[in-house]
Amino acid sequence: MQHGEAARRIVEASWRAIARAGIRKFRVTDVASDAGVSVGLVYYHFTDRNGLLQATMDHANRMTAIAGGIPDQDGRRSDGCGFDRLAELLLADMSGTPTMRDNAVVWQELMGEALFEAGIRDEVNATLVDWQENVRSTIADGQADGSIRSDVDAETAARVLTALVDGLLSRITIGSLSWDAAGLALRSAMDGLLRPA
Template structure:
């Protein structure tokens, strides 16, 4: 559901593939070692490229982090929008529930993505240059959730829809952290998310 509109800057397929390889490597390093553990030399080794190529594509460490955040957000959008690529006959309620519940999948890509997102979120406390990009990514996610809530409760005021979306996305981030750290079983995290969605929809209908 989170997205920042990841757009490759390379002028050809090889350049785009190399960018993606670097960003995939950056996501792995951040998930494993945190943002402070991201060093260009380690990223180059992880991605199997030269440090010069990283600087060519992303200019500096800040640019690498910014593009990695966009990559992570774009990847989350893909795996929460559809499971099997088929057309979805879902209504707004089912679409909202699916998009949030698909953040809880016991798959390496989802675990890595959610862990990296959490590391980027936490690192913004110490790296202010990330705050603006994280805020924009969060607002886009909140807007998407609020839009689905609005389709379910079309008469609800916009501020109420936004507040509900903020609560749901914040809850999901917290539950994700507990699940990833082993403090919360996957099934229970999904159950709590479903209950929270129902509570917010009921609140909006009052």
């Protein structure tokens, strides 16, 4: 097994462990067993538990990015107006697939862990800032192409919409809101906040 392959299996096992049982029951030994590697190899690749959690967060972010059409590293975006790209971006987490449900659980758990663990707090905050900036720039693109109201403050709208997605996902993961209802609520909020009259 190559080192890159081992690291990938470890991160995927970590993601599964958090999705199944949460952070409170997260054990590096369980991750190693699921990945088919030694505990020593986990620490070789990720130094410590927080390093593994950060890599797991990166994995969860990549999964959402793929689903949501987030711009690649060259800044290229999919075709379509800014409003449509924003809807695609924000609704990526609301697809309702088992994988996206598990991804939402992982994200909720990592955000909760960041409340108490300074070792991953900066990484979580940096990811949230990046996501919010991505939403802000997509709103600005929509304002430039006329699909989003020009009088909307893009930064404030991005803050509101990303917080709304986080809140909706937290309700979905505990079963108090369906995927469809959450998607409709988000679309309604986007229409009311951003659509030109």
